[in-house]
Amino acid sequence: MRYFVHIGYHGLHYGGWQKQPGVLNVQGVLEKALTQIFKCPVFINGCGRTDAQVHASQFFFHMDLEQNWDFDLLFRLNKLLPYNIAVFDIIPMEGLPHARFDAVMRSYDYFIHTYKNPFLHGLSSYYLLKDLDLDQMKKAVDLLPRYKDYRAFCTSPDKYEHTICNVMSAGLLVDQHGDRIRFQISSNRFLSKMIRIIMGQLLKIGRGVLSVDEFEHNLSSRQTPELITPAHPQGLYLSRVVYPYLNLQPRAEFSAVPQNQSDKLWKLL
Template sequence: MRYFVHIGYNGLHYKGWQRQAGVFNVQGVLEHALTQILKTPVSIIGCGRTDAHVHASQFFFHMDIEEPWDFDLMFRLNKLLPGNIAIFDILPMDAQQHARFDAVLRAYDYFIHTYKDPFLNGLSSYYLLDGLDLDRMKQAAALLPDYKNYRAFCTHPDKYEHTICNVMSASLSTDASGDKLRFQITSNRFLGKMIRIIMGQLLKIGKGILSVDEFESYLIENRTPLLITPAHPQGLYLSKVTYPYLNLPPRTEFSSILQKQADEYWSTL
């Protein structure tokens, strides 16, 4: 029987989602917990691969379990797992439904704070910056859905069969004081470090180092910038994953204080 498991995690202390020998990762922790509880080896497949120190307020993986369990698996998992991983739902699915390949939309949020705040440490990326040109940053972000080839904003584009991404929306918001930023982007897929690279370019625009026209030229010409400077990973969240047959709201009440309050307190620039 195939099951989709709906989870969220704070990735600050993990080296990413993917299982790797000798590296502390989210997938490995989950597989170990499932194997321990179900008394049989369990392998799982996630909806994507988040980088080291990146969070997910909504994430799905699937697993195939031959023998049904007769206890509250979600309760036991949440009791056994560390506090930075939460299980929200365990959903029986058809055998052919796939957590990674069937996803049609993925949404990410990237948070920045421009003052030192110990209570945002690890939940948002800290950049000590003043006087960012938010209007130009917004102009550049708004260009992203107009283009499909994101070869310019990828660390290793040649490892992919293609670098086409259907970016459906991209926007930049700020809080009332203007010292917190939120970048939101949705697409059917993302390339390696693509969002962090884009955010790094937007920060260069905000600081006056890069023009909006030059930013757009990378997309037009599929030309990689001479210097790629990905933004810090700690501010990045995989925040929504949608399937043709499954569209659950994120369990934002269990995610960071930034996303919990985002829709109430953030205004579009």
């Protein structure tokens, strides 16, 4: 029987989702816990591959289990897992749907704070920058859904069959004090470090060292910028994953601290 498992995790202390030797990773921790519970190897497939220190407020993986169980698997799994990984739902599925290849939309949020705040450490990216030109950053963000090829904003474009991404929406928000920024983007797929590269370019625009025209030229020409500076990983959250047959609301806020407990405190630019 195939199951989809709905989870969330705080990725600060992990080397990313994907299992790899010698690096603490989310996939490996989950497989170890499931193997311990069922006393046989359990392998899982995730809906994506988040980078080291990147978070996920909504994430899905699928697993195949032949045996039935007569205990509360959700409770037992959450009890066994560390504090920074939570399981929300375990959903039996018909057929063999795939957690990664069947996803039709993924949404990410990126949080920045421009003042020193120890309570945002690891939850939002800290950039000590004054007077960012948010209007110019917003003009660049508005360009994103107009383009489909994101070869220019990828660290390893040649490893992909193609670099087409159907960016459905992108937005820039700011809090009531103007010193916390939130970038949102939704697409059917994302390339390696694509969001962090875009965010790094947006910060350059905000500082006045890159123009919106130069930003658009990279998109239209598919030419990689001479200097790529990906934004810090700690502010990035995979926040939504949608399937044709499964569209669940996230079970947790991105974080009560960076989201400031209410979307009403964020103003769309």
